[in-house]
Amino acid sequence: MLHTVEWKVRLYLSEDGGTTKARVVVNTGTTTLTGHGAAHCNPADADVPEIGDELAAGRAMHDLAQQLVNTAERDIEGLDTPATGRSPRPVAGWPM
Template sequence: MTLHTSAEKSRTKQWTVRLDLFEQGDLTKVHAVLDTGDTTLQSRTSAQRNPHDAPVPEIGDEYAAGRALIDLGNQLLRAGSTDAAPSR
């Protein structure tokens, strides 16, 4: 059993997420980069406007960026599971 004491040191880290958005007509593309200081994860996603919807670029930005962030989150969860798995 490990006892945790109040003498344990706390730590602070800063992770940086960069989202680059590119619009090409009705298509919005996103390149997302997460830099943890120890590793870098990347995601490339897109959103296509339905031709029957009004042309509101912000909506495409939100969908494409949201998809990129979800993908980065899934990558982090997979990395955590791999790192937590016992060595064989």
């Protein structure tokens, strides 16, 4: 069965005084989740805004990804499926 959906993702970045903050929001159509991340420039380092953007955005996306995995795991646990006598399910997710 083919299943295709589109999720809207927005990434917001702001920088103030050597600190870059990121907020990433995903709307799945039924749920909206928000991830947050930050990066701080060491005063001894050169101020390269792109690096702060990359770090803060990556951290916000990592936070969002963990929230999505946690949500999926809760959904799996909430399924009312009859016992099959099989061993417990492995941790949710795609093999890496």
